[in-house]
Amino acid sequence: MEIIRRSRWVCWIGLLILAALLSSCQRQHGGLSVVGSTSVEPFAEALAEDYMSHHRGEKIFVQGGGSSAGIQAVRTGAANVGMSSRNLMDGEKDLIAVPIIYDAIAVIVHRDNPLNDLTLNQIRKIFSAEITRWSELGGRNHSITLVTREEGSGTREAFQKLIMEKNEISLSALVQDSNGAIRQVVADDRNAIGYISLGLVNDRVKALKIDGIEANVENIQHHRYNIVRPFLFIFKSHPQGLAKDFLEYILSPEGQKLLIQEGLISMNPTPDSKKEARR
Amino acid sequence: MSKEKILEKSFLLIALSSISILALIAFFIFQQGIPLMWKVGLNSFLLGDRWFPSKESFGIFPMIVGSFWVTLGSLIVGVPLGMACAVFLSELTHPTIAMILRPMIQLLAAIPSVIYGFWGLIVLVPLIRDSLGGPGLSILAGSLVLGIMILPTIISISEDSLRALPRTYKEGAFSLGATHWQTIWRVLLPAARSGIVASIILGMGRAIGETMAMIMILGNATQLPNSILSSARTLTTNIGIEMGYASGDHRQALFATGVVLFFIIMGLNSLALILSRKGRA
Numbered sequence: 001m002e003i004i005r006r007s008r009w010v011c012w013i014g015l016l017i018l019a020a021l022l023s024s025c026q027r028q029h030g031g032l033s034v035v036g037s038t039s040v041e042p043f044a045e046a047l048a049e050d051y052m053s054h055h056r057g058e059k060i061f062v063q064g065g066g067s068s069a070g071i072q073a074v075r076t077g078a079a080n081v082g083m084s085s086r087n088l089m090d091g092e093k094d095l096i097a098v099p100i101i102y103d104a105i106a107v108i109v110h111r112d113n114p115l116n117d118l119t120l121n122q123i124r125k126i127f128s129a130e131i132t133r134w135s136e137l138g139g140r141n142h143s144i145t146l147v148t149r150e151e152g153s154g155t156r157e158a159f160q161k162l163i164m165e166k167n168e169i170s171l172s173a174l175v176q177d178s179n180g181a182i183r184q185v186v187a188d189d190r191n192a193i194g195y196i197s198l199g200l201v202n203d204r205v206k207a208l209k210i211d212g213i214e215a216n217v218e219n220i221q222h223h224r225y226n227i228v229r230p231f232l233f234i235f236k237s238h239p240q241g242l243a244k245d246f247l248e249y250i251l252s253p254e255g256q257k258l259l260i261q262e263g264l265i266s267m268n269p270t271p272d273s274k275k276e277a278r279r
Numbered sequence: 280m281s282k283e284k285i286l287e288k289s290f291l292l293i294a295l296s297s298i299s300i301l302a303l304i305a306f307f308i309f310q311q312g313i314p315l316m317w318k319v320g321l322n323s324f325l326l327g328d329r330w331f332p333s334k335e336s337f338g339i340f341p342m343i344v345g346s347f348w349v350t351l352g353s354l355i356v357g358v359p360l361g362m363a364c365a366v367f368l369s370e371l372t373h374p375t376i377a378m379i380l381r382p383m384i385q386l387l388a389a390i391p392s393v394i395y396g397f398w399g400l401i402v403l404v405p406l407i408r409d410s411l412g413g414p415g416l417s418i419l420a421g422s423l424v425l426g427i428m429i430l431p432t433i434i435s436i437s438e439d440s441l442r443a444l445p446r447t448y449k450e451g452a453f454s455l456g457a458t459h460w461q462t463i464w465r466v467l468l469p470a471a472r473s474g475i476v477a478s479i480i481l482g483m484g485r486a487i488g489e490t491m492a493m494i495m496i497l498g499n500a501t502q503l504p505n506s507i508l509s510s511a512r513t514l515t516t517n518i519g520i521e522m523g524y525a526s527g528d529h530r531q532a533l534f535a536t537g538v539v540l541f542f543i544i545m546g547l548n549s550l551a552l553i554l555s556r557k558g559r560a
Binding site: 038064065066067068069071072145150151152153154157160168170171172173174175176177185188189191192 | 329330331332333341404405408414415416494498499500501502509510512520521523524525526527529
């Protein structure tokens, strides 16, 4: 009996300590917390660093966790700003989404792969495992190794929507949990095909032309290469104070220049995004 | 209260706090996971073979099968090697050499799993891809790496149980004219059986629980694996790879995966405990 009573005590003490720890984690006085997509995180970090070097005394905390986690955090008030690499879903439309920059998705293969160009339809068939050998496309007589992102990833969602449409990505596809890991697998495997952010394509892999159109800045800005998704900042209500100032800095030529240097693509703001930003 | 009493109580408190943390974790996993299992239905959760959380299908059967094959593979690699090593250390080699080798084997356990994973990815995976075909990221690669990772567990516990045998067993066998090898094979190994089995089961527990290295080597495809060269996903890697972006039902499904894992590990550990007790009695 005594042991039970004591253990209850211990439970309470443990809970108190936990609660104290948790609350001290959340209290970040006077700073702006930016939480969400791991695709956006490195860029947001670079932006925050640059912003803070010009505005001494201001603090911006950038944290990953995933698009969904970021959206959730904004809703509950745990974070001031969310980062998302996917569009808001139906249940999330009460939040305000501002596209800060655009990112293209490139379909990549091993650099020794003889193919340079595939049609959208062929890519769809490859990823749904209707086409399983490179020879069916005029390549070597080897089976195709598919590489995809995990369920819930913003990049996967964009790829699903923009390329796969109603088709499902084959269950036999290898799943990697970051752009970098996909690039690594594709760079090592002559028979692999995957998709990553255009900004992360390097000379170890080859980005394919899609329907004859190369993935480059010019083609993207002229809406010829259309496998493009926005990086969004998410707000619960109209941004104010530091959040507003930071957003304005990102959308300014200075902020955009920094993002373009990192390999992202600035669009002439479409009427849609202007409206969103003003709302 | 005497000084001794105070000390005793404070130690009890510390011991209980670790147990209460375990209880809290278990409670949280169950509280998050059970509702989803209920909603999806236990059958279609455990036996469904399609994992598309964004389309509301939550079948973890491929992961259960994946865990099973990878664990079995690691035992096929690790058990013969581990047993041979344990016999060598306890019976066949000079005590001085054993004293040098033993800490080296313990060191295997101290290497972080991400290093094993990295090694497997850089060395084993290309080797398998180039010589046997397939993507290389495969059950075979995972089994080989896990087999090495469970060696320290198997070796040290088996060796302990071999050395704990009374000297009289060995002396009796020798006096009956048995050779050293006959003694090991017919007398010592059977006598130490329960400890050896416990070591294998603990190794299994380690193999099932391993996450980081497996994320790197297995390829994580959600298909039902059809050969040792095909990619697979285990229960642990399913949680590890998807937790970053999961929300809502998807997140709960990962906790539910944790519940399944919880039961498997509990079962294995209890089995190991029972078997090692039986051996001592």
